[in-house]
Amino acid sequence: MPRPPRPLADRRRQRDLLKRGTFILLLMPLVWLVLQWGFLLTTGGSALGVNPIEASIRFTGEWALRALLLTLAVSPLARFSRWTPVMSIRRMLGLYTFTYAALHFCLYFGFDKELSVADVVADVLKRWYITLGMGGLLLLIPLAATSSAGAIRRLGGRRWQRLHRAVYAIGALACAHFVLLVKGNQLEPWVYAGIFALLMILRLIPRSTGPLPTTTASAPTGH
Amino acid sequence: MLIRSRPDWWLPERAATPESLYLNRRQWLTGSGLLGAGLLGGGLVGALTATPAHAAAPALPALRHTKGLVTTDDALTPYEAVSGYNNFYEFGTDKTDPAANAGTLKPRPWTLAVDGEVSKPTRFDIDALLKAMPLEERVYRLRCVEGWSMVIPWVGFPLASLLKQVEPTSKAKYVAFATLNDRTQMPGLRARVLDWPYVEGLRLDEAMHPLTMLVVGLYGRVLPNQNGAPIRLVVPWKYGFKSIKSIVSLKLVERQPPTSWSRSAPSEYGFYANVNPKVSHPRWSQAKERRIGEFFRRDTLMFNGYAAEVAGLYKGMNLARYY
Numbered sequence: 302m303p304r305p306p307r308p309l310a311d312r313r314r315q316r317d318l319l320k321r322g323t324f325i326l327l328l329m330p331l332v333w334l335v336l337q338w339g340f341l342l343t344t345g346g347s348a349l350g351v352n353p354i355e356a357s358i359r360f361t362g363e364w365a366l367r368a369l370l371l372t373l374a375v376s377p378l379a380r381f382s383r384w385t386p387v388m389s390i391r392r393m394l395g396l397y398t399f400t401y402a403a404l405h406f407c408l409y410f411g412f413d414k415e416l417s418v419a420d421v422v423a424d425v426l427k428r429w430y431i432t433l434g435m436g437g438l439l440l441l442i443p444l445a446a447t448s449s450a451g452a453i454r455r456l457g458g459r460r461w462q463r464l465h466r467a468v469y470a471i472g473a474l475a476c477a478h479f480v481l482l483v484k485g486n487q488l489e490p491w492v493y494a495g496i497f498a499l500l501m502i503l504r505l506i507p508r509s510t511g512p513l514p515t516t517t518a519s520a521p522t523g524h
Numbered sequence: 525m526l527i528r529s530r531p532d533w534w535l536p537e538r539a540a541t542p543e544s545l546y547l548n549r550r551q552w553l554t555g556s557g558l559l560g561a562g563l564l565g566g567g568l569v570g571a572l573t574a575t576p577a578h579a580a581a582p583a584l585p586a587l588r589h590t591k592g593l594v595t596t597d598d599a600l601t602p603y604e605a606v607s608g609y610n611n612f613y614e615f616g617t618d619k620t621d622p623a624a625n626a627g628t629l630k631p632r633p634w635t636l637a638v639d640g641e642v643s644k645p646t647r648f649d650i651d652a653l654l655k656a657m658p659l660e661e662r663v664y665r666l667r668c669v670e671g672w673s674m675v676i677p678w679v680g681f682p683l684a685s686l687l688k689q690v691e692p693t694s695k696a697k698y699v700a701f702a703t704l705n706d707r708t709q710m711p712g713l714r715a716r717v718l719d720w721p722y723v724e725g726l727r728l729d730e731a732m733h734p735l736t737m738l739v740v741g742l743y744g745r746v747l748p749n750q751n752g753a754p755i756r757l758v759v760p761w762k763y764g765f766k767s768i769k770s771i772v773s774l775k776l777v778e779r780q781p782p783t784s785w786s787r788s789a790p791s792e793y794g795f796y797a798n799v800n801p802k803v804s805h806p807r808w809s810q811a812k813e814r815r816i817g818e819f820f821r822r823d824t825l826m827f828n829g830y831a832a833e834v835a836g837l838y839k840g841m842n843l844a845r846y847y
Contacts, residue, residue, distance in 0.1 A: 350620060351605035351816050352672060415820060420809070428807060482807075485717035485788055487617055 316389040323390040327397040330364045331404075354412045361408060365401035366475050368394055370496050373472055377503040392448055395468070399445040402438050430481035437474035440467045472497050584745040589679045592660035595760070596829065598815070600663065601674035605816050607748045611668065612769055613717045614703065614710035615750065621712070622750035629709050629770065631747075631754035638686070640775035641696035646689065650754045654740060657681040661744065662737065667799045667828045669763035671821075673813045678758055679741030684732045692728065692776050699731040700724075700781035701757060702773040718784050724768035725781035725795065726759065727837075735760055735833055738771075761830040763797045794847040798838065799828035803847050 334357060341347040349356040372394040379388050414420040424431045444465055446452070453461045476497050479490035612622035615629075636653065639645035659679050667673045687699070705721030707713045713720050730736060737758045740747055747753040752769025759766050765785050775781075785793035792806050801811045801824040812821035827834050838846075 351602075351609045352619070352814065354814065354819060355672070412819065413821075424809070427804065430807070483617075484807075485613065485617070486715075487717055488715065489617075 312386060315386050319386060319390050320393060323393050327368060327394070330360070331400075334360060354408065358405060358408045358413070361401050361405040362479070365398055365405050366479065366493055368398040368401055369468075369472055369475055370493065370500065372398055373468065373497070373500045377500060380508075381503070396445060396448055399441045402441055406435075406438055430478050433474045433481065434478035437471045437478060440471050440474070444468060444471075469501065472501075584748060586745055587654075587659055587679050587741040589659035589661050589741070589744065592662045594663040596663060596665055596675055598665070598675045599817075600677060601816050603743045606674060606676050606742060607751060609816060610750045611670075611764065612712075612750055612752065614712045614720075614722065614770075616712050617715075617717060623748075625711055626749035626753075628711065629704075629749040629753060631749060631770075634754045634772075636755060636771060636774060638690050638774045638776075640700070640777050641693045642776050643691035643693060644689070648686075650740075653686075653755075657685065659740065664735075664737075664758060664760040665828050666758075666760065666764055666767075667813060667824065669765055669793070669797070669805060669808065669810075671808045671810070671813050672816055673824075674816050677743055678737060678739045679744060680737045680739035680758065682734055683736045683738050683757070684734065686738060686774075687732060687776075690776075695778045696776035697728055698777050698780055699726050699728060700773075700775045700777050701726075701768045701771050702775075703768055704770045704772045718788050722768060722784045723781065724757070724766055724783050726766075727780075728776070729837055730759070733834060733837065735830060761799055761827040761834045763799055765793070766797050796838075796843075796846050798834075798843065798847075799824060800826060800843055800847070802826075803844050 337347040337349045338353070338357075341349060341353055347353060349360075372391060375387055375391040375394065379385050410416060410421060414424070421435075425435050426432070444467060447456060447461060447464060456464065476490070476494040480494060483490055608623045609619045610622040611619065612626065615622040615625040632650065634650040636648045636650065637645075638648065659681060661677050661679050663675060663677045665673060666676050683699075701724045703722040704710065705713065726736070739752070739756050739758045740754060742748075742751060747756065752767075752771075755771050756769040757767045757771065766783075780795060783793070783795055785797075786795055799810070804810055810824055813824045814821050825831070
């Protein structure tokens with residue numbers, strides 16, 4: 302059912318609320334992590350358990366993947382619900398993906414590899430799950446770097462969009478990274494991979510009616 | 525006081541030594557020449573140093589045991605970590621799952637069946653076994669294949685003393701172990717993470733090695749369920765997954781038995797699984813390890829530091845091939 306058109310100011314307010322809410326919600330895991338490290342370094346006890354490094358690496362990795370799947374869920378949601386204001390949070394979700402993925406890497410690099418580039422290179426060459434994870438992280442960098450309105454303008458919408466389709470490859474790499482990482486047959490990484498697959502399949506459904514849902518605040522949607 | 529009417533060595537279960545004392549064990553031992561005096565002094569030290577967390581920990585019954593081998597000067601890993609951070613997939617795959625879920629395991633009554641190539645196949649009742657075997661505390665390093673490690677005061681007896689009782693025949697070349705396989709007691713068995721039951725194996729000379737233990741307790745108390753109650757294996761120079769938990773069956777066999785992890789991923793886990801910093805695992809470099817309680821990694825030692833005792837078992841073997 303088409304919504305009645307809203308006044309411009311009203312829509313802007315709705316988008317602002319959405320953005321603020323998203324910003325706070327996705328910041329919460331990071332706040333929690335910082336708090337736990339605060340407890341750990343002062344009182345010695347934290348919810349991170351007895352192997353806080355491993356727990357933190359796992360935690361940031363999982364949140365990077367969750368943020369990524371949320372990012373990928375935005376355009377199908379906008380398309381099928383026709384609730385276009387939701388498009389306004391996509392960029393922020395993408396940047397959170399990058400933030401958590403970068404933290405995930407920094408913890409691995411700092412504590413597991415103790416800042417040894419040679420050890421990281423050896424890991425990338427030897428271990429498939431590291432190779433794929435690192436690939437995903439490297440692909441995220443140009444996307445994060447071209448997230449501003451200025452970058453979109455400089456690149457031009459079409460080229461920007463082509464570049465940002467890399468997010469599908471990143472999603473596949475991230476899911477494979479998790480699947481290969483766990484020991485034995487574990488369900489959890491397959492749940493994430495399944496959600497990713499579903500979000501990809503939704504994009505294959507041909508558009509029958511209506512123009513692309515777009516908003517003034519963000520770039521054209523992908524397919 | 526009742527305790528004075530007992531012999532010097534007698535220890536009631538309620539006098540289970542507080543864990544805080546174990547953490548300062550050497551200090552405590554020097555401070556107490558006599559066990560009687562030690563009990564009084566120990567109580568005092570315990571009362572002064574016990575934190576609420578220690579006090580809240582459910583006290584499992586104490587085990588009567590002697591102090592045996594201490595194979596490292598490193599600090600003991602706290603009881604909370606040893607009993608709260610476990611790989612025991614029969615109770616879930618997260619490290620905290622076993623502590624949360626292992627309450628359904630019933631470690632009594634329990635029978636350990638020992639058969640196969642032996643002259644005297646025997647079904648050992650766990651309580652009878654505990655009575656028959658002199659228990660000894662041994663401080664061993666534990667190195668997990670995932671790259672973390674602990675230092676644990678186990679209580680148990682050498683596997684060799686049990687094997688000698690059943691008299692292995694000349695055909696016995698290996699020992700095959702199996703964990704309990706009961707869905708009602710082990711909720712994790714519903715997920716096919718591995719091909720259940722969990723099975724492990726040792727070469728007979730490895731099994732007979734004096735360092736190889738059957739463990740029934742830790743920190744002087746009965747083994748917590750999540751650590752493999754009521755009886756588990758501990759092979760300190762091998763990765764932790766070799767040290768199979770909650771054992772119901774032990775079979776002496778002629779051929780190398782299958783082991784769960786090498787069946788699940790043969791390129792990653794071999795039969796031997798000796799701790800070896802030079803043989804890197806497809807998932808984890810084994811050169812270093814994170815001791816639980818430390819932030820940075822320390823070097824992993826060849827055979828987990830037990831090379832002097834066990835390297836001879838593998839003389840002439842290519843350890844990169846037999847990983």
